[in-house]
Amino acid sequence: MPPFxxxxxxxxxxxxxxxxxxxxxxxxxxxxxxxxxxxxxxKTTALRLIAGFEAPDRGKIxxxxxxxxxxxxxxxxxxxxxxxxxxxxxxxxxxxxxxxxAGRKLGKDETARKVADALALVELPGFExxxxxxxxxxxxxxxxxxxxxxxxPRVLLLDEPLSNLDPTLRERTRxxxxxxxxxxxxxxxxxxxxxxxxxHLGNRVAxxxxxxxxxxxAPEELxxxxxxxxxAGFVGRASGLPGILTADGGVRIGDVIWPGLPAPDVGTxxxxxxxxxxxxxxxxxxxxxxxxxxxxxxxxxxxxxxxTFYAVELAMGREVEVLASAGAAAEGDTVRVAPAPGGLPARxxxxxxxxxxxxxxxxxxxxxx
Amino acid sequence: MRSPAPSAPAVRETSTVTIRPARLAGPAPYAAALVCLLxxxxxxxxxxxTLLEALGGPNAWTLGHLGxxxxxxxxxxALWRSLWISVASVVLAGAIGVPLAFLFERTDFPGRRFLxxxxxxxxxxxxxxxxxxxxxxxxxxxxxxxAVQGLFHLQDPPWHLAGxxxxxxxxxxxxxxxxxxFVRAGLAxxxxxxxxxxxxxxxxxxxxxxxxxxxxxxxxxxxxxxxTFMTSLASFSAPYLFGGGFRVMTTQIxxxxxxxxxxxxxxxxxxxxxxxxxxxAAMRRVxxxxxxxxxxxxxxxxPARRRLASPLARGTAFVLGWVMAAxxxxxxxxxxxxxFVPPFTWTTETIPPVLDGRNWTALVTKPEHLRPVxxxxxxxxxxxxxxxxxxxxxxxxxxxxxxxxxxxxxxxxIALPWAVPGTVFALALATAFGVSQPWLGRFVxxxxxxxxxxxxxxxxxxxxxxxxxxxxxxxxxxLExxxxxxxxxxxxxxxxxxxxxxxxxxAAGAGLxxxxxxxxFVTSIVLYTYDTRPIxxxxxxxLRLQDLGMAxxxxxxxxxxxxxxFLLWGRGEAR
Numbered sequence: 001m002p003p004f005x006x007x008x009x010x011x012x013x014x015x016x017x018x019x020x021x022x023x024x025x026x027x028x029x030x031x032x033x034x035x036x037x038x039x040x041x042x043k044t045t046a047l048r049l050i051a052g053f054e055a056p057d058r059g060k061i062x063x064x065x066x067x068x069x070x071x072x073x074x075x076x077x078x079x080x081x082x083x084x085x086x087x088x089x090x091x092x093x094x095x096x097x098x099x100x101x102a103g104r105k106l107g108k109d110e111t112a113r114k115v116a117d118a119l120a121l122v123e124l125p126g127f128e129x130x131x132x133x134x135x136x137x138x139x140x141x142x143x144x145x146x147x148x149x150x151x152x153p154r155v156l157l158l159d160e161p162l163s164n165l166d167p168t169l170r171e172r173t174r175x176x177x178x179x180x181x182x183x184x185x186x187x188x189x190x191x192x193x194x195x196x197x198x199x200h201l202g203n204r205v206a207x208x209x210x211x212x213x214x215x216x217x218a219p220e221e222l223x224x225x226x227x228x229x230x231x232a233g234f235v236g237r238a239s240g241l242p243g244i245l246t247a248d249g250g251v252r253i254g255d256v257i258w259p260g261l262p263a264p265d266v267g268t269x270x271x272x273x274x275x276x277x278x279x280x281x282x283x284x285x286x287x288x289x290x291x292x293x294x295x296x297x298x299x300x301x302x303x304x305x306x307x308t309f310y311a312v313e314l315a316m317g318r319e320v321e322v323l324a325s326a327g328a329a330a331e332g333d334t335v336r337v338a339p340a341p342g343g344l345p346a347r348x349x350x351x352x353x354x355x356x357x358x359x360x361x362x363x364x365x366x367x368x369x
Numbered sequence: 370m371r372s373p374a375p376s377a378p379a380v381r382e383t384s385t386v387t388i389r390p391a392r393l394a395g396p397a398p399y400a401a402a403l404v405c406l407l408x409x410x411x412x413x414x415x416x417x418x419t420l421l422e423a424l425g426g427p428n429a430w431t432l433g434h435l436g437x438x439x440x441x442x443x444x445x446x447a448l449w450r451s452l453w454i455s456v457a458s459v460v461l462a463g464a465i466g467v468p469l470a471f472l473f474e475r476t477d478f479p480g481r482r483f484l485x486x487x488x489x490x491x492x493x494x495x496x497x498x499x500x501x502x503x504x505x506x507x508x509x510x511x512x513x514x515x516a517v518q519g520l521f522h523l524q525d526p527p528w529h530l531a532g533x534x535x536x537x538x539x540x541x542x543x544x545x546x547x548x549x550x551f552v553r554a555g556l557a558x559x560x561x562x563x564x565x566x567x568x569x570x571x572x573x574x575x576x577x578x579x580x581x582x583x584x585x586x587x588x589x590x591x592x593x594x595x596x597t598f599m600t601s602l603a604s605f606s607a608p609y610l611f612g613g614g615f616r617v618m619t620t621q622i623x624x625x626x627x628x629x630x631x632x633x634x635x636x637x638x639x640x641x642x643x644x645x646x647x648x649x650a651a652m653r654r655v656x657x658x659x660x661x662x663x664x665x666x667x668x669x670x671x672p673a674r675r676r677l678a679s680p681l682a683r684g685t686a687f688v689l690g691w692v693m694a695a696x697x698x699x700x701x702x703x704x705x706x707x708x709f710v711p712p713f714t715w716t717t718e719t720i721p722p723v724l725d726g727r728n729w730t731a732l733v734t735k736p737e738h739l740r741p742v743x744x745x746x747x748x749x750x751x752x753x754x755x756x757x758x759x760x761x762x763x764x765x766x767x768x769x770x771x772x773x774x775x776x777x778x779x780x781x782x783i784a785l786p787w788a789v790p791g792t793v794f795a796l797a798l799a800t801a802f803g804v805s806q807p808w809l810g811r812f813v814x815x816x817x818x819x820x821x822x823x824x825x826x827x828x829x830x831x832x833x834x835x836x837x838x839x840x841x842x843x844x845x846x847x848l849e850x851x852x853x854x855x856x857x858x859x860x861x862x863x864x865x866x867x868x869x870x871x872x873x874x875x876a877a878g879a880g881l882x883x884x885x886x887x888x889x890f891v892t893s894i895v896l897y898t899y900d901t902r903p904i905x906x907x908x909x910x911x912l913r914l915q916d917l918g919m920a921x922x923x924x925x926x927x928x929x930x931x932x933x934x935f936l937l938w939g940r941g942e943a944r
Contacts, residue, residue, distance in 0.1 A: 053850050073853040080854040086847035090869045099865075100855030151855060 002065070004029035004187050005050070005155055010059035012045055012211075019045045020211045023059070027155075032181060032188040033216075034202030036195060038234065042211040043191045044159060050189060051157050052076050063154055079148030079186075080157040084164055085140045087132045093119070093143055094128035100151035118146040121180050138169045145177065149184060156181065158190040162197060174200055195235050199223075207231050227263060229349040232277040237309075239280070239320035242351060245272040251348055254316050256292050258339055260348040273351040280309055280323035284340035293336035296320075298329045312337055401766040401775045408763060408782040410810055411827050415797035416642060416789070418811070422800055423635035434632035438640070444633075447621040448640065451602055454533060454617060458540040458601035459594050465541060466548025466593070469693075474556040477674040478686040485553075487694045490701070492546040493935035495888030496606040497905050498924045499543050501912065502700030504530065504610065505707050505921065507538075512703055512719075519719045535611035540601050542700075547600070548593040555589030556582075561672035595652040602645060603790030605891040618644075619792040623895060626796065638796045642789055649788030701928060708921035715917070728918040738919065741907035742926065748818075748903065749886035752825035753833075756882050757875060759826070760834030765867075768841040783834030786827050791891035798824050799895060818901045824892040829882035833875070840874030841867070880934035888927045 003026035012020040020042045027033045035043040048054045050061060052073035061069045068076050079100075087096050097115045106114070119125050122142035132140065141161060148156060161177060162170045178201055181188055192198050198205045199219040206216040207230070215227040226232035233240070243251035243258075247270040250257040260276050262268075286293045299319070300311035308326045312335060313319050322337055329335050339346065425431035438444045473485040491499065507513050509526040517527045530538075559582065567577040583590075605619040612620055618641045625634035707721070708728055715721040732738045760783060767779040786794060802814035802823075814820040844867065852862045868875075890905035897906050904923050911920035 051850070051854055053853070072858075073850065074856050074858050076854075077856065078854055080851065082847045082851055084845065084847060086845060086851040088848060088851075088866060099852065099857070102861070103856045147851075147855070157854075 001029065003027060004031075004064055005189070006060075006062040007046070007050070008060040008062065010046070010049055010061070011057045012042075012049060012054065013057055018211055020049070020056075023208075023211075023213055025206055025213065025216065027187055027189060029187055030185045031203045032190060032201055034190045034192055034198035034205045035208060036192055036198040036202075036205050036235075037208035038193060040210075041208040043193075043208045045211075046208070047157055047159055047189060047191045050155070051078055051080050077151070077153055078155045078157055079151065079153035081141070081144045081148050081159065081161045083160040085144040087140055087144055087147070089132055091132070092128070093124075093130045093132065093135070096132065096143060097128075097147045097150050099147060100153075104151070114150055118150040119143075121149065121183065122146045123176065123180075137165055138173050141165065141173060142176065142180075145180060149180070149186070154187070156184075156186045156188040158188065160191055160193070163192075163194075177201070205235075207234060209234070224344055225261065226277075226347055229263075229275065229277065229352060232347050232349070237280050237321060238277045239283075239318070241276045241278065241314075241318055241320065243274055243276050245270055245274050245348070251276045251346075254294065256294060256338075258292070258346065260346040262348040263350070266348050266350050275349045275351050276346050277349060278320065278339070278346040279344055280321040282340050282343035282346055283320060283322040283337050284343070285310075285322065285324055285328055286336050286338040288336065290336055290338050293338035295334070295336055298331050298333045298335055301329070301331050310335075401773075401779070404759075404762050404766055405775055405778055405782065408759070408779065408830075411823075412782050412785050412830070414810065415794070415801035418801040419635050419642075419793075419797040420639050423632060423639050425632070434636045437630075437633050438636045443616070444621070444637065447616045447618050447637075450533070450615065451618040451641070451644075454536060454540070454604075454608075455598045455601040457537055458544055459597045461537060461541040462544040462597045463548050463590070463594065466545035467552050467590070469545070469549050470552035470556060472686070472690075474553045475672065475675060476686065477676045478683050478690070480687060480690055481674075484690040484694050487697055488549055489546055490697055490932075491543045492550070493884075493928075493931045494543065494700075495884070495890070495905075495927050495931055496543065496604065497890040497908060498704070498888065498927050498931075499700065500539055500606045500610050501908060501920055501924055502704045503535075503539055503542070504912075505917065506700055506703045515719045531611055531613045532615050533612075536604075536607045536615070536617075539607040539611065540604060544597045544600055547596045548590070551589040551593040551596075552586060555586045559585055559672065564672055592652070595648060599645060599648045599652070599788060602641070602648065603792070603891075605790075605792055605894075609894075619790055619891070622792050622796055626799075626895065634796060635800065638793045642793045642797075645788045645790055645793070646785075649784065652788070704921050704924045704928060706921075707917055708925045710918045710921070712916050712918055728922045731919070732922055738907075741902050741904045741923070744901050745887050745903040745905075748822045748825060748901070749883050752822045752829060752886045753879050753883045755822075755826045756829040756833045757837075757879050760830050760832075760878065761837045761871075761875065763830075764834050764837035764841055765863075767838060780838065783830050783838070785831075786829075787831030787835070791828060791889070792895065794828060795824060795892040795895035798827070798892075815896070816898055818898075820896050821893060821901055821903065824896055825882075825886035825889060828889070828892060829885055832882045832885065833878040836874045836878030836881075837871060840871045843874075844870050884927075884931045884934040887930055 005025075005027040007023055007025040010020055010023040011018070023042070023046055025033070025046075035046055037043045045054065049056050052068070052071060056069065059069075060067055063076070088099065091099070094112075094115055097118050098111050101111050101114055115128060116125065119127055122145050124139060124142055124146070127135070127139070127143070132143070135143065141164070145161070158177075162174055165173055174197060181201075190198070190201055192201075202219065204216055204218055205222055207214045207222065209230045215222060215231050217225075217227075222231060222235050226235060229240075232238050241251075241253050241258075243253040245262075245266070245268075246252050246257055249262065249268070250259050251274055253276065258276060258278075260278075262274075266272065266274060294314050294316065296312040296314040298310050299313045302309040302311070303326060307323055308328070310322045310324060310329055311319055312322055314337070320337060423434055425433065469488055473481060473488065494502070503511075505511050507528075508530045509528075511530070514526045514528065514530075517523070518525075521527070563581055563585070564577060567581050568574075572580070603619065604617075605623075608615065608617045608620045609623070616624065618637060622634050622637045622641065625631075625637060706724075709724040709726065710721045711723055711725055711727045714723040732742070763779045763783050767776045767783075769776075798820065799815055801811055802820060804811055805813045814823060848866055848870070849862050852866045857865065888905060889903065890909075893903050893905055894909075897903060902910075904927060908920045908923045911917070911923070
């Protein structure tokens with residue numbers, strides 16, 4: 001079956017600033033695609049292009065084989081949930097949810113039934129007569145979803161739908177959101193800057209940075225085999241170590257050679273300067289005698305309940321993050337760090353100019369915001 | 370009456386809303402161009418014609434009128450008086466308004482809320498009504514003068530309500546409200562944490578006032594000062610009735626026109642317009658920098674009102690507050706009282722000897738008394754409806770096309786009549802629409818019933834247009850986008866989302882526009898005809914005929930309508 005929603009080579013600039021460059025994406029029918037990226041990555045612009053609030057400078061948007069690029073938003077028949085919900089403050093819940101049904105020439109009873117169905121879907125039955133201002137943030141979010149879904153749109157667009165909720169409410173609402181979307185089985189595009197949200201909600205995740213699409217993949221693949229250095233750093237925690245590619249595919253870092261999985265563009269030429277990007281759980285403290293370990297000192301211990309993270313300043317000047325048991329080391333301890341046996345393989349990237357600069361910068365690995 | 374344009378309506382925002390430029394398919398460019406042209410014809414064209422004719426154009430170019438202006442000392446005198454009266458009004462109004470704002474915003478005492486509202490009352494009084502109320506109260510045969518005269522058995526009235534002092538008194542009374550309202554709003558916006566930070570750094574209260582509070586109030590003070598300056602520059606009623614030989618620019622223009630020196634009147638008009646437009650430009654700069662100046666990041670909680678602890682202080686504030694309220698309410702009360710004085714029954718007594726409802730009955734039963742009311746009503750309604758439609762259209766186009774040249778032009782066009790004194794506009798309209806040149810867009814409207822509604826419409830555009838624009842900018846663009854994504858086309862979005870959300874701003878603008886038109890004196894006196902004489906002109910002729918009661922009846926009518934509209938406006942402003 002061909003993809004349901006297709007973005008083809010979308011370009012968008014505001015003035016002289018290019019916000020999106022040659023974005024191509026395909027979303028299958030019934031799939032949830034998460035657009036993940038830091039602020040300014042172009043993800044919201046991509047969503048607004050799909051919704052029709054902005055026109056692309058170049059490229060096409062196809063839905064079910066129909067080119068909708070030139071259609072105004074009101075003719076696209078997409079549903080959207082806005083970051084701040086954009087519930088109409090002068091209308092009550094019923095009028096909000098029924099707003100998109102007006103063009104359908106439905107009878108009064110039919111409209112009421114559809115509103116009730118939509119409210120039942122978001123588990124807020126009987127909320128019809130409430131004022132928008134008198135319901136909680138989480139409820140507003142669900143009403144916004146009900147309003148978007150009531151006209152049975154072709155595509156559902158979610159713009160940071162949970163960012164406006166406090167953290168304790170967020171996870172519960174996220175689960176409810178996912179349940180409702182799955183029940184309807186609607187093709188969905190979601191924008192978020194939070195990895196956890198993207199991984200939870202998205203069947204696949206598209207990572208954007210600086211207006212460029214870096215990788216589209218299922219969460220597992222994104223985490224385990226990031227395609228670019230940016231994805232490796234942005235998705236999950238990671239530390240980078242500069243090194244040289246060896247003939248057998250490992251990376252020489254000072255005196256040691258560590259294994260790794262090369263990214264597609266690294267090649268196999270020995271001597272290529274590369275960066276080995278390694279997750280905290282792929283590193284372990286090792287014994288004094290381990291010849292393949294790097295020496296360092298624990299500069300920070302961060303206890304996070306189910307796990308404990310140790311920031312280790314290596315003798316070579318870099319800082320790495322190691323996941324270990326709560327009592328594995330104390331701040332100030334001299335330790336040795338080596339790849340964890342059986343851990344996720346580290347990823348090898350071509351050394352970028354900024355990696356070389358980083359060597360003079362003792363601030364440590366670029367942490368994920 | 371000149372009032373600050375109403376600001377954003379009470380649109381409930383869910384939280385901090387990032388306002389993105391609206392990019393929904395906007396109206397076709399020709400719509401914006403069309404509205405722009407119409408506004409230019411109404412607003413700019415008459416001014417341009419006045420400038421041209423002041424220079425003798427287009428048939429006999431001459432600098433003669435300008436020369437007349439430059440060589441005549443009384444012209445320079447009038448210009449100078451307009452300027453110094455305006456500066457003095459700013460100083461006086463600030464001296465009254467700022468302390469009052471601090472008193473009502475930063476301290477608490479019995480009756481604070483009520484008195485705080487009373488202190489804003491003069492803004493609801495049409496200038497001419499305020500002036501006649503002062504006349505009845507402090508004029509040579511007014512209550513206060515008679516009381517003092519009777520008390521000390523004086524031969525002559527104790528004072529003459531005339532000249533610059535009288536003008537300044539009226540200005541101070543009616544314009545301190547700008548300082549009072551702006552500074553109160555500024556104080557309410559200030560973050561208590563700033564004062565606490567200063568205190569924690571060991572800075573005394575007085576030093577905090579001068580180093581923290583007042584610098585943060587600079588935008589509010591600047592805006593109030595410019596508003597007072599411009600209102601005072603445009604003020605006509607007070608200098609016209611109290612000025613006597615003391616001519617300022619506005620009265621000079623009318624005098625020149627009455628003397629038949631139309632060319633000179635046009636030069637004077639141009640001079641005053643230039644002055645006012647300079648002031649408007651300065652105002653927009655202040656408004657522009659206000660946003661940057663007030664940036665302390667997060668908006669905090671305003672400091673708690675300091676409850677006056679000592680009984681003496683509380684007692685003093687209480688007494689002073691009520692004395693102030695009495696002084697402020699006295700003109701209104703006197704007006705109401707005199708409306709019950711039958712014609713020619715009150716001569717030398719301190720208190721009017723006869724009070725009855727004869728004047729009010731006459732208003733309803735005698736057609737010649739009712740006529741001005743009917744005139745003012747239909748003209749104000751027509752002007753207001755048109756001003757709302759045109760102002761809304763211009764604001765909508767300017768808000769949608771927010772970055773274009775047209776948007777900037779539209780914004781200027783709806784703001785301009787607010788800066789240009791009414792006298793200037795009246796003369797400009799008289800110039801532009803006194804001849805028939807249809808191919809140049811000039812028609813003879815002078816002497817027809819249409820000229821006054823047209824003048825009111827142009828004068829009121831800023832009230833409705835700026836209000837609508839502020840309202841539109843206060844609406845989260847995501848609401849319209851949400852409506853669009855739910856299938857609503859342009860007209861449904863306008864009808865179901867934009868207009869309902871804009872209603873408070875539109876109602877406020879329309880209310881203000883209506884009372885301004887209803888009580889207009891300054892344009893009417895230049896443009897009225899006997900058949901279309903409005904209330905204000907009838908007040909003037911009643912005064913001339915010594916029929917004080919009838920003048921007061923009309924005054925009370927205007928005052929009541931204004932207060933009602935002020936309450937409506939206040940409701941629109943309420944958060």
